[in-house]
Structures are given as structure tokens and as C-alpha cells.
Amino acid sequence: MKALIWGESKETLSEKLLAMGEKAFRATQILEWIYKRRASSFAEMSNLPVALRERLEETFDFEAAKLLTATAAGDDTEKLLLQMRDGALVECVILRAPQVVGDEPRSRKTVCISTQVGCPQGCKFCASGLAGWKRNLETGEIVAQLMTVCRLGAQKGDRGVRDTGFTDFDNIVVMGMGEPLLNYDNTLAALRIANAQWGLGVGGRRITISTSGVVPGIQKLAEEPLGFRLAISLHGASDTVREQIMPVNRKWPLAELLPAAKAFAEKHGRMITFEFILIAGINDSPEQARLLAKIARELHAHVNLIPYNTVEGLEWERPSGNRQMAFLKILQENAVPATLRREKGHNINAACGQLRLKNIKRES
Numbered sequence: 001m002k003a004l005i006w007g008e009s010k011e012t013l014s015e016k017l018l019a020m021g022e023k024a025f026r027a028t029q030i031l032e033w034i035y036k037r038r039a040s041s042f043a044e045m046s047n048l049p050v051a052l053r054e055r056l057e058e059t060f061d062f063e064a065a066k067l068l069t070a071t072a073a074g075d076d077t078e079k080l081l082l083q084m085r086d087g088a089l090v091e092c093v094i095l096r097a098p099q100v101v102g103d104e105p106r107s108r109k110t111v112c113i114s115t116q117v118g119c120p121q122g123c124k125f126c127a128s129g130l131a132g133w134k135r136n137l138e139t140g141e142i143v144a145q146l147m148t149v150c151r152l153g154a155q156k157g158d159r160g161v162r163d164t165g166f167t168d169f170d171n172i173v174v175m176g177m178g179e180p181l182l183n184y185d186n187t188l189a190a191l192r193i194a195n196a197q198w199g200l201g202v203g204g205r206r207i208t209i210s211t212s213g214v215v216p217g218i219q220k221l222a223e224e225p226l227g228f229r230l231a232i233s234l235h236g237a238s239d240t241v242r243e244q245i246m247p248v249n250r251k252w253p254l255a256e257l258l259p260a261a262k263a264f265a266e267k268h269g270r271m272i273t274f275e276f277i278l279i280a281g282i283n284d285s286p287e288q289a290r291l292l293a294k295i296a297r298e299l300h301a302h303v304n305l306i307p308y309n310t311v312e313g314l315e316w317e318r319p320s321g322n323r324q325m326a327f328l329k330i331l332q333e334n335a336v337p338a339t340l341r342r343e344k345g346h347n348i349n350a351a352c353g354q355l356r357l358k359n360i361k362r363e364s
């Protein structure tokens with residue numbers, strides 16, 4: 001299979017061009033065509049010699065993914081199902097927060113991307129975990145998700161709030177299928193392309209990496225100079241409760257996870273976020289809320305409470321509205337910045353991995 005052009009950075013592309021006997025400055029021209037002018041073939045790159053365009057065509061694939069479906073829900077969520085070159089199904093989700101910019105109604109658009117096909121982490125609330133891990137996504141396949149969103153936005157005239165002219169969305173969250181820190185190199189390479197001025201130009205503060213708690217990955221990320229944000233799927237404020245939900249906790253318990261999170265926050269001077277799915281009778285007790293408040297206060301972290309999203313094949317339930325509010329109140333009384341997330345995409349299976357799982361089931 002040919003290399004994906006969307007997986008190339010300015011450095012790697014320059015090196016490859018030099019090895020082909022070309023001048024390195026061609027890399028700048030090619031990347032400008034891809035990310036600024038949105039070319040969809042080498043043939044369009046009219047300032048490159050025809051012979052070079054033909055060699056590029058022979059060396060690189062332009063299309064990493066085919067868009068199979070784009071399913072909209074009434075609540076400002078859209079889920080894209082993409083098929084990779086080997087047939088693997090990958091999803092990415094567009095989340096919109098409507099607002100008015102000047103006189104014009106616009107939406108703040110956040111793109112949630114995947115980093116693996118399936119996932120090895122087996123979090124008990126997650127459909128991707130049920131289906132198991134297949135492979136890591138290549139850098140170009142991760143960038144392809146962002147480029148697909150850009151293309152869709154351009155076709156529909158549906159831009160984000162910032163509207164740089166190059167990106168049609170505002171934020172990236174790496175929170176889709178897969179554990180990004182177990183596909184560290186490809187994920188970081190893709191995010192560097194998203195972040196680069198020659199790439200999509202998305203600022204580091206607008207990019208959030210979400211992890212199930214892979215401690216060595218958090219430690220490595222802390223050393224990166226990129227300034228991305230970090231979210232940790234906590235879902236339990238004690239080892240006994242967290243282990244019921246997150247098998248990863250047996251490998252890296254809270255005693256290892258929390259110091260790594262603290263080191264990241266201190267190094268980057270950024271508030272981290274704890275994601276906490278509220279599951280009835282499992283982790284929604286006042287005691288868990290008090291323990292969570294203690295952890296979040298010590299780390300100056302923000303807590304994002306997410307009412308459990310029903311997954312076919314799992315018997316857990318979402319707590320009542322009163323129970324959710326009581327949990328939130330304990331955090332607020334302890335001066336922890338916390339939000340109770342409004343439901344997004346419940347009726348289009350937007351919990352990670354659910355759409356893909358349904359397609360696989362339908363095919364089998």
C-alpha cells in the first residue's frame with residue numbers, strides 16, 4: 001500500500017523529496033496545496049512540474065478514508081462513519097454549540113477523533129471495549145478524520161466560530177475510539193500536523209487528549225512542548241470502584257495515576273479535566289462525590305460529569321436527575337469547578353464505538 005500524503009509532516013516530506021532527487025522547498029508547496037488550498041489530487045498542484053506530480057501520484061495515496069455515512073441528531077451532534085483503505089470502520093463525531101458571532105448565527109464546532117480500530121482498554125461502559133482491539137490508526141488516517149470534517153464544512157458552508165479560512169472547526173478532542181496514549185507516536189504526529197501553521201493551524205489549547213489513565217503515556221506527554229490539554233477518564237474516585245469500570249486501574253491504580261496527572265498539570269500550568277460517567281448504584285454515591293471532590297481539589301482539576309449512555313449488551317443504568325444533581329452539588333459545595341454534561345447524541349449512538357459496533361453486527 002502507498003504511503004498516505006496526509007501522514008507527512010513538513011520534515012518527513014522534505015526528506016522523502018530529497019531522496020527522490022527533488023528540492024526540499026517543494027514540500028512547502030505541496031503542503032500549501034493540501035491544507036490551505038484543499039487540493040484533492042496531485043494533478044491540481046499547478047505550480048509543480050508535471051513529472052513531479054506523476055511521481056507523487058505513484059508514491060502517495062491522497063485518500064485515506066471513504067465517508068460512508070454522516071448521521072445528524074437533533075441535538076447538534078453529527079456522527080461520521082469512515083472506511084479506511086483496508087476496510088476498517090472508524091468514526092468521528094462533530095459536536096456543535098450554537099452561538100451568535102456578530103449578527104451571524106454560528107456553531108462552535110468540536111471534532112472528536114479516533115486513534116485505534118477497536119480498543120484494548122475494555123472500559124466496561126464502552127462499546128469499543130466490547131468489540132476488542134484490531135489495530136492502531138496511521139497518522140494519515142487520524143488526519144483524514146479532520147480533513148473529512150473540513151471538506152464537509154466547506155461543502156455545506158458550515159464553518160466554526162473562529163473561521164481561520166483553513167479549518168472549519170474550533171476544537172479537537174481525542175476522545176473517540178481507542179486509547180490515544182497506546183498509539184502515542186501516530187497520535188502525536190497527527191496532532192502536530194493539526195497544530196502546525198503549515199497544517200491546519202489549530203492552537204494547542206484547542207486540542208484535548210483524553211486517556212483512560214495510561215501512566216507512562218501521561219508522563220511522556222508532560223515532556224512535550226506542545227501545550228495540548230489533558231482529560232482523564234476517572235469514573236471512580238477509589239480503586240475498588242474504579243476497577244469495576246476501568247480494568248486499566250489494575251495496571252495503573254490511583255496511587256500512580258494521580259501523581260502523573262499532577263506532574264502534567266504543574267509542568268504545563270494547565271487545568272486538567274476528570275471525566276466521570278455517572279452510573280446508577282456503581283459510582284454515584286455521596287461518598288464517591290466527596291472522594292472525587294478531594295482528588296479534584298488537590299489537583300485543581302475540572303470535573304465533567306456525564307450521565308451514563310445506555311449501551312446495548314450492558315445492564316448498567318443512568319442515575320435519576322435528582323441523583324445526578326445531588327452528586328454535582330457535593331462537588332460545588334467543595335469549590336470544585338464541575339459541569340454536568342447535557343446529553344449529546346444519545347439517539348445516534350454517539351457513545352464511543354457504538355455506531356461502529358452496530359455496523360459490524362449488521363455485517364456479521
Ligand code: SF4
Nearest residue numbers: 119122123126129178
Ligand atoms: S472508553 Fe476509550 S479507552 Fe475505554 S474502551 Fe472505550 S475507547 Fe477504549
